[in-house]
Amino acid sequence: MPEAGGPRETRLAQRLPLPVLMLLAWLVPGLGHLLLGRRLRAAVFCVVILVGFVVGLVLDGELMLPHAGDPLSYLAAIANIGNGVLFFVARHFDLGQGAVTAPGYEFGNTFLLTAGMMNLLLVLDTHDIAVGKKDW
Amino acid sequence: MTLDHLTLMGLDALLIAVFFSFLWKRDRRERWHHFWKVFAALLVGAVALGWLMYPFPRG
Numbered sequence: 001m002p003e004a005g006g007p008r009e010t011r012l013a014q015r016l017p018l019p020v021l022m023l024l025a026w027l028v029p030g031l032g033h034l035l036l037g038r039r040l041r042a043a044v045f046c047v048v049i050l051v052g053f054v055v056g057l058v059l060d061g062e063l064m065l066p067h068a069g070d071p072l073s074y075l076a077a078i079a080n081i082g083n084g085v086l087f088f089v090a091r092h093f094d095l096g097q098g099a100v101t102a103p104g105y106e107f108g109n110t111f112l113l114t115a116g117m118m119n120l121l122l123v124l125d126t127h128d129i130a131v132g133k134k135d136w
Numbered sequence: 137m138t139l140d141h142l143t144l145m146g147l148d149a150l151l152i153a154v155f156f157s158f159l160w161k162r163d164r165r166e167r168w169h170h171f172w173k174v175f176a177a178l179l180v181g182a183v184a185l186g187w188l189m190y191p192f193p194r195g
Contacts, residue, residue, distance in 0.1 A: 041158050048155045055147065107144045114148060118155050125159060136162050 008037025009130075018130055025126040027084040029119045032126030045122055052115035053086050061108020062098020063090055076109075082116030149178035 013021060013035040025032025030046030033039075064076040080096075081087050090096045096112065099105060128134040139147075153175035157167040 044154065044158045048151050052148075052151050059144075104139075104144070107141075107148075110148060114152065118152075121159065 010035050010037055013037075013130070018127065021130055022123050022127055025123045026082070026119065029084060029086070029115075029122065032122060033129070036126065036129050038129070045118075049083070049115045049119050049122075050086070052111045052118070053083055053090075056108045056111030056115060057090060057095050059104030059108030059111065060099040060102035061096060061105065061110075061112045062100075063087060063096030063112060064098075064109075076113060079113040079116040079120075082120040083112070084119055087116070145182055146179060149175050149182075152178060 016024070016035070021032060021035060024035065028046075029049035030042040030044075032042075033045060034042035063080050064073055065080075066077045067073040083090075087096075098109070102108070125134065153171045156174055157171040161167040161170045
């Protein structure tokens, strides 16, 4: 089993408890990898998720919240909240209200959901690197 | 933003392919190979699925 985190892990990451590291990885796309010393991947992931999120908003996608009686909205909300701090900032500025009549609405949703789910995968990847399941 | 469906689908496929090639593959060559595989699969798969659904009525 390889050493957890590996030699590139930053001092801060060594001090942080795993749940806090995962929380940071969720809040800011790429931050988990950055703290673990995976700079290139951190930058790539950050850019990919940021671009997906911004394109989703520009296309009038909706940052969905759970609606009573609509089970699928719960899944959509989880995926959207997966965007971390981007989700909360956008909601704060009333972005991502979603215009159902806009031509890009469905595409916008797809971009927002994709970005959120990719960020959730990054949280799991951060966990795997931190505990030594993934040594690169 | 007014982009056609194919361009938007291509952009989404591009982001996903880049993401998974960096998530799953370690070295540069493997990443390129994986990137093109995922990118092509998403694009060709979507067009093929569209054609397969063409005979079915809407609604």
